[in-house]
Amino acid sequence: MTLGSPPKRDADFALEVEVERAPAEVFAAIHDVSxxxxxxxxxxxxxxxxxxxxxxxGVHTCRLRVAQLVADRRIVWRVVRSTRPSLADSEEWVGTDLTFELFPAADGTRLRFTHVGLSPLDEGYDVSAREWERHLGGRLADLLALRAGTSEGER
Structure with missing residues (x-):
């Protein structure tokens, strides 16, 4: 697993992760949100x-709607409700999109995640960026590595 460069300060939050799994497996893992x-x-x-x-x-509650699905290639979730009590604008994620794009890579899949509408000017940007890096570059990548060691019947 490799992480891409840090997000640009003048753009939506974006992160790229490469994993040694096929796009179909990455697509399925993204859907396993819990x-x-x-x-x-x-x-x-x-x-x-x-x-x-x-x-x-007590930290964050979020309701998302599936806005787009292209099997093994793209997922877009629109934030329809969000509350983060620690922020002055506790609803700053409302109306943003969580976009997952999957690209075949030599050794597996390159996942490009973009939180469209999460601006570097938002109060919660830095915390959100760290959390996305932890969840996508850590927990999701770890989940895929764990699944790599199991057969379809063992999952």
Whole structure:
């Protein structure tokens, strides 16, 4: 697993991660939100229009709608509700998009994540950036490495 360069300060937050897994496996792992992002998860995220929520008690509650799915290539989740009590604008994520783009790479898949609408000028940008790096570059990559050691029937 390798991480791309840090985000530019004049753009949406973006991060690239390479993993030694096929795009279909990465696509499936992204959908397993409780395994890599926040464990308090409910709802559905399998089809365009589905809505689901994630919650880290007292820290962040977020409701997302699946805006786009292109099998094994692209996922877009639109933030329809979000509350982060520690911020002056506790709803700064509302209306932003979490975009996952998958590209075949020589040794697996390159995942490009963009949090469209998360501006470097936002109060929560730095904390969000660190969290995305931890979740995508750490927990999701670790999940994929763990899955690499199991066969389809063992999952």
């Amino acid at each position: 395994a890599w992002w926040i464990t308090a998860v409910g709802g559905a995220n399998a089809e365009v229009g589905d809505e689901f929520w994630v919650e880290k008690s």
